[in-house]
Amino acid sequence: MSVLFSEGFLGGLRLENRLVVSPMCQYSAVDGIAQPWHLVHLGQMMISGAGLVIVEATAVEPQGLGTRGDMGLYDDAQESALSELVGNLRTLSSAKIGIQLTHTGRKAATRTIPERWRGEPLPPEEGPWKPLAPSALAFDEGWQTPQELDETGIRRIIDAFARSAERAVRAGFDLVEIHGAHGYLIHEFLSPITNRRTDDWGGTIEKRNRFACEVAKAVRKVWPRERALGFRLNSTDWHPDGSTLEDALALAAELKSIGVDYVVMSSGNIAPGIRIPPATPGHQVAFAASVRKQIGMTAMAVGMILDPHQAEAIIASGDADFVALARPFLDNPRWGLHAAAALGDDIAYPPQYIRARPNNWLGFSHVHPHSRAPATRLQLDRPRSVSSWDRPNSA
Known part of the structure; x- marks a missing residue:
């Protein structure tokens, strides 16, 4: 078995493999409430072959x-809709389900990406x-000047993260x-680019880090230890x-000392007009490697991870413990299943799709010529995922 499809742990949470569906905003909620689209989208992700699916950035x-x-x-x-959503998703596969909590700060009140690709402030x-x-x-230019948070507002938002985490538990x-x-x-x-405060919430790095740490402490206090707590972290402002x-x-x-179980290492996007190196395959992997090797913390790599062999190499080299993919899953909702085949692994398939499993379909090697798992190389065994009617099928 490849290392990409070996089991992994985020804190006390066991995952069947090290492939993660990264949070992806769908801009389809109504009054913040999940809609049928979310079930369709996330349902596809649950049968993608990934061991973890994380629901989009969700406001507190x-x-x-x-x-x-x-x-x-x-x-x-909102809690009721997400509870129903999670219940439905659980019926589709054994993948674990997460949610990302956020507050957009000065980037609030904009149009959605479908309305305008880069977004723009609402008039x-x-x-x-x-x-x-x-x-x-x-x-x-042209964006609203945000209201500067006072102590009361800061404390309210820290508490809001904790309350949303409690709702996520339920x-x-x-x-x-x-x-x-x-x-x-x-x-x-x-970031010192956006934080010009001179009180206890700005100035030195310790004071600028304080808000992030207080949020993490508040969430850790209410989030069960057997469930995983992560933090998407900016690696550099460039x-x-x-x-x-x-x-x-x-x-x-x-964050590690507070009890955060893992970090996802991203970068950029603090302000417009900053020259950022062109995005190339795996361009942020080195950030994950740094935190894993220097801090000894579980690290998730993200950003232009496109190919199964690339993902396998990231894990095998020790640069990251997990890889998180976004747009590749939008492009191909079976990315994980195809990745397993490309790496020579035979993983469980949804029973409804068992006839397309590599060792059940002689056409697989023709559709995926670079796979290491054509039907002629794998034993035609009983599918792991279960069904009395499943038989190898050459159709």
């Missing part, structure tokens, strides 16, 4: 919504809500991931005045 309070189509987890109706006539931030600095999620990257509120506190990898490693060490 109304002002934390990025768009009107964002998911929320701050009221009973006054469309009733935008007031963004919040550590400092009153607009994201870009909804049945296996994992919570705190979003501390991509220019959203937690990242805004971390700007001489911004946060650096050294800053990220210092924060990762603090």
Whole structure:
């Protein structure tokens, strides 16, 4: 068996393999409530072959919504919808299910990506809500100047993360991931580009890290130890005045001491106009390797991981413990199943699709000529996943 499809652990949570579906906003919620689209989308991800599926960035309070189509987890109706969603997803596979909690900070009140690819602030006539931030600095020209948070507001949002985590417990999620990257509120506190405060929440790196750490502590307090707690971390702002990898490693060490089980190492997006190196396959893997090797913390690599052999090499080399993919799963919702075949692994298939399993379909090697698992190389054994009517089928 490949290392990509070997079991792995996030804290006390056991995963069948080391392949993760990264959170992907669908901009399809109504009043923050999950809709049928979410079941269709996430249902596909549950039968993709991944060991963990993480639900999209979900706001912890109304002002934390990025768009009107964002998911929320701050009221009973949202919790009820997500509880039903998780229950339905559990019937589809044994993959674990997580959710990412966020507050978009100064990036709130924008159009959705389908409306305009890069997003843009909602105009006054469309009733935008007031963004919040550590400092009153607009994201870009034409964007709202956010309200600078006072002590009361900061404490309210920390508590909101904890309350949303409690709702996630009741909804049945296996994992919570705190979003501390991509220019959203937690990242805004971390970066000197966006945090100009001179009180106990800004200035030195210790003070800039304080908000992230307080959020992590609050969530850890209410999140069961047998379920996993993660943190998506910005590795660098790609700007001489911004946060650096050294800053990220210092924060990762603090998060580890708090009880965070893993980090996902991303980068960039703190402000427009910053020159970022072109994205190439695996361009952020080195960040995961740094935190894993220097801090000794479980690390998840993300960013342009496109090929099964590339993913396998990342795990085999020790650069990361897990790999998280987003757009590859949108492009091919069976990415994990095909990756297993390419690596020569025979993993469980959904019973309904068993006739397309590599060793049950002679056509597989023709459709996937680079696979190491054509029907002629695998024993035509009884499918692991179960069904009395399943038989090898050459159709």
